[in-house]
Amino acid sequence: MLLGLPSLILGMVRFVLRWAIKLIAWVARPLSWAFDRMLGALASTYPRVLGWSLRARPVVLGVALLALLGAASLVPKLGLNLIPQFSQGEFSFLVELPEGTPLQATDRFMADIQTVLADDTRVASYSTIAGGSGLSLTSTGTEGENTAALQVRMNPDASREDEAAVIAVLRERLAASDLAHSKFERPTYFSFRTPIEVEVYSDQLEELHQAAALIQETIRDVPGLVDVKSSAELGNPELHVTFNRDQLVRLDLDVASVASTLRNKIQGQVATRFTQADREIDILVRSVDDGQASVDEISQMIVGQRAGVPIFLKSVANIRVAEGPTEIRRIGQKRTAVISGNLSGRDMGAVAADIRSELKALALPGGVVARLSGQEEEMARSLNSLLLAMALAIFLVYLVMASQFESFLHPFVIIFTLPLGAIGVIVALFLTGTSINIVAMIGMVMLAGIVVNNAIVLIDAINQRRNEGMDKHAAILDAASSRLRPILMTTATTVLGLAPMALGLGAGAELRGPMAITVIGGLVMGTFLTLLIIPVVYSLLDRKVYAAAGARPAVPEGDAFPEFEPEGGPLPLMPGSPEAAR
CATH class of the missing domain: 3.30.70.1430 (Multidrug efflux transporter AcrB pore domain)
Incomplete structure (x- = not known):
């Protein structure tokens, strides 16, 4: 009984899988029918459209150039952000x-x-x-x-x-x-700085605070900038004691001794220690409670004596209540005030541009320097790094294709798919209201290696047919028609796989969405333009002459190679061989 249990379980699994596959096929039948109809319509229309494109090559390339320029004009409207804004x-x-x-x-x-x-x-x-x-x-x-x-x-x-x-x-x-x-x-979730930060440098503390206050009031009205704060804005109440040095000299006192006496009277001084078991407790002696002392009590403190007459603090110093800075920040060993703010309703690039304009219009003192930092500075560094990575990816893709095709021209034709894909990226970001950010740039680097696949398949098929003796025009038409279905199915599977991410399904989808939108937009537009533009570019640039089918050397019937007889007669036969027996 137990020996037949695995077979029974395997049979049940096979039965369930068989009916599950049938159910999926039945549910997907309308989609499959619609896809086949659409593919059939494209297969019948595409050769005529491609033939017209090959006859009207200037028109096709002009339309592609206009599409690229139109997409480039949309770039300033996309906006720039370090990371996508997402709700947590x-x-x-x-x-x-x-x-x-x-x-x-x-x-x-x-x-x-x-x-x-x-x-x-x-x-x-x-x-x-x-x-x-x-x-x-x-x-x-x-x-x-x-x-x-x-x-x-x-x-x-x-x-x-x-x-x-x-x-x-x-x-x-x-x-x-x-x-x-x-x-x-x-x-x-990320260790980024505040989206907008303005760093103000000055060696003079008073000038620094005045410049920081002026800049804070100036940029507070920039649209999209909220929660504007300054590190030099808030001050704690404190007591300022300014010594009269001339009076101290007349009374035979010095600043250091008076300041030390004043500090010990307010903060206290450990006079001795009380021992209890194995513990030693400090006994602090001071004149006033520093948390409850008033200005009058401080001013009446005795800081010295002369000829037995006590000298009060108020007689040798000016005492007043003021506000001091909560912190003295330094960046690169320079005294700095940082004005920071968050974003609301606008992208970081637009807000940063407005702040730069406001800073240029300000008349700051000669010793004060202000510059924009924060996430905007990090974004500039990250974009430069990703642009370098994209250039390196394109270079490596070109090298690999050049080694496989054994040509520098054909990979150059394939590289034309990258600007075609860029058109789709820009249009997709614009239609979805997505800004250019680090996640979208990562998607562009990925796209550089994905969008060229269809062009590789197409160019390779054209070269195969030309090696078989077809002329260039006929090879382009035949290869493009035969590769239409694989190209479209490859694109469709990639797009459908990224669709859930692009639709924003699941937690944190706002962070992943720009990458999917970038790849989908670039791949869809790049695919459809590849099917038209790449054959046109190939027909213009390729000048390689292939041998015609009739011009190839004929192979003799029978043996694959003609019989070869060395000088001096035939070679002797080996004993025991079939030829020697005959």
């Missing part, structure tokens, strides 16, 4: 109120902001964290009760437009408050 279903806003805002006030402010999300059906959940570490807009470790974070998660069925609308509502609500500064963030 969640985002957050970091909010910072003025320094010293109590936790209760921060919580009330965030509760008021949340009211715009309470009845929004597009939002699945939201939460607020008030106070704590990691919430500051800067990296100086000054997080406290005045900082908060609002985290929002969208419904699974919410579209990218719904997410953009919710973000716009929150931005508008936060912008209505003159006290709060906010920063928009998404979950970090």
Whole structure:
């Protein structure tokens, strides 16, 4: 009984597969019928169209050139981005109120902001964290009760437009408050910088802050630029003590000793240590509590004495409350302020062009230098690298084809499919509203090795027929007609395989879609133009003369080669051979 079980299982599997194949064939029968009808119509029409193209070669090449120029005119309208903009279903806003805002006030402010999300059906959940570490807009470790974070998660069925609308509502609500500064963030999947960053360099801190404030106000009104922030924008309240050096000299004091005394009185000094079991606890002695001290208490501190008379700080220094920078950033050992911003509704290339125009129109001090960086700078480097990779791919493809065809002309004819494919790429990106980005450029590099396959098949078939003795015109017509079906089926299978990716099905499809759209557009347009343009280019450029069928040397009947008899008579026969026996 057990010995027959494998055979029984194998029989059931074969039965299920047989009926599954029949069911698939029955379901696909209408599609197969439609494809056969379409292919039959193309097969009957294509030779006539190709024949006319070979007779009207200037017209065909002129139309192809106009199509290429028309596609090139669409390139500025595509836009440039480092990576495609895609919806992740969640985002957050970091909010910072003025320094010293109590936790209760921060919580009330965030509760008021949340009211715009309470009845929004597009939002699945939201939460607020008030106070704590990691919430500051800067990296100086000054997080406290005045900082908060609002985290929002969208419904699974919410579209990218719904997410953009919710973000716009929150931005508008936060912008209505003159006290709060906010920063928009998404979950970090790539270690890229902010989309737009303007780096301002100066050796003078005051000039740096003034130039950064001027640039920030100038670019804030650029369309498509939101969440404009400056690293020199926010300041914490601090006490500035400016010593009067002349007064210090008259009182026989020096700046270093007075500053050291003042620091020890405010920050404290370890006087001794208290030992408890195996622990040593520092005993810190200071004059005031640095978190509660007032300006008057600081000014009344004794920083020295003369002839037994105490000298107060206010008598040798000017004390005032001011705002200092939250951070002093350096890039390449140069003091720098960074103005950053996000994008909304426009591509990065267009926004960067407007910012460059604004920066050129600004009259900055002589010691101040401003330049554009961020993702725009990374995009320029990445595009240059991918263009080099594409050029290398085309060169390697040409070398491989030249070695196989043993000709430098035929690979050059095949390379003509690349600009034809570029027409399809540009049109596909324009029709789908997709910008040029790194993912699309990777698709172009892939296309450089895919789109030439059809031309290779076509040129090889033409050369085979010409080797058989056909003239050039007849060889082109016959080879193109015989290779029409394989070329179309190869293109159709590739396009159908990439269709789900291009349609944006599945999570993260916005990131993969541009590559599929690029390959599909370039392959479809390249295929149809290859069937017409490549034969025309071949007929114009190929000047190789093939031997005619009747001019080939005749092969004698019987033996494949004529009998050869050496000088001096025939060679002696080997003993025992059939010829010797005869």
